[in-house]
Amino acid sequence: MPYLWRRIGLRWVFAVVGATAVIPFAFARVGEAARVSRSIHNQAAVIGFVYARMGEAQQAPEVASAPQNLSSRADIAGPDEPGERLVISGRVFAPDGETPVAEITVYAYHTDATGHYTKSGSIRPPRVQGWAKTDAEGRFEFHTIRPAAYPGRSIPAHVHFILWGAGYPRQWVDELRFEGDPFVTSRMLAEAASAGKFAAVRPLQRGADGALHCTVNFRVQRISNFKN
Numbered sequence: 001m002p003y004l005w006r007r008i009g010l011r012w013v014f015a016v017v018g019a020t021a022v023i024p025f026a027f028a029r030v031g032e033a034a035r036v037s038r039s040i041h042n043q044a045a046v047i048g049f050v051y052a053r054m055g056e057a058q059q060a061p062e063v064a065s066a067p068q069n070l071s072s073r074a075d076i077a078g079p080d081e082p083g084e085r086l087v088i089s090g091r092v093f094a095p096d097g098e099t100p101v102a103e104i105t106v107y108a109y110h111t112d113a114t115g116h117y118t119k120s121g122s123i124r125p126p127r128v129q130g131w132a133k134t135d136a137e138g139r140f141e142f143h144t145i146r147p148a149a150y151p152g153r154s155i156p157a158h159v160h161f162i163l164w165g166a167g168y169p170r171q172w173v174d175e176l177r178f179e180g181d182p183f184v185t186s187r188m189l190a191e192a193a194s195a196g197k198f199a200a201v202r203p204l205q206r207g208a209d210g211a212l213h214c215t216v217n218f219r220v221q222r223i224s225n226f227k228n
């Protein structure tokens with residue numbers, strides 16, 4: 001019996017001594033792990049915040065400037081903008097070329113009636129610009145003025161378009177140009193002819209409202225053609 005007690009007693013002595021050493025050690029490690037975890041969490045939060053701000057800073061100007069609550073019809077040029085009135089009626093289709101795509105943001109900009117994007121002569125931000133969002137049938141409509149060609153150049157007058165949304169990345173589509181423009185080449189016309197309903201050189205017709213009218217169709221792609 002004394003031998004057994006001695007054995008039990010020794011076990012307890014070892015257990016108590018061991019616990020006094022191990023438990024604080026374990027708590028210290030747990031505390032350290034918690035601190036490390038909090039630190040990592042905080043660092044991740046900071047990195048995420050920085051990346052989010054970088055993303056905002058790098059957001060394309062036409063995306064950052066896009067108004068909220070866009071409709072399918074937009075005025076690019078107000079009534080005081082000099083130039084011949086032009087109505088561009090467009091439609092956006094999926095890559096299959098057949099399915100209309102709703103909820104695509106269509107950004108358009110072009111030169112004014114003197115061939116300039118801005119009063120200062122720079123390109124951005126273009127003074128004559130606007131946004132629309134395609135309706136359920138993929139349709140959009142811009143009311144603007146007919147752009148003029150760049151002064152002193154042989155480039156046809158044109159309208160630039162950038163599209164994004166509805167699951168499609170931001171992307172350029174063909175510039176809209178106009179039949180009868182002296183700078184439209186036979187090659188441009190041949191390309192337009194081969195593009196069928198997606199031809200980007202379009203006829204202009206005078207409407208009953210006195211404005212010029214044209215139609216254009218675009219096909220969105222799954223992969224952006226922007227480099228950034």
Ligand SMILES: [Fe+2]
Pocket residue numbers: 158160
């Ligand atoms: Fe241009």
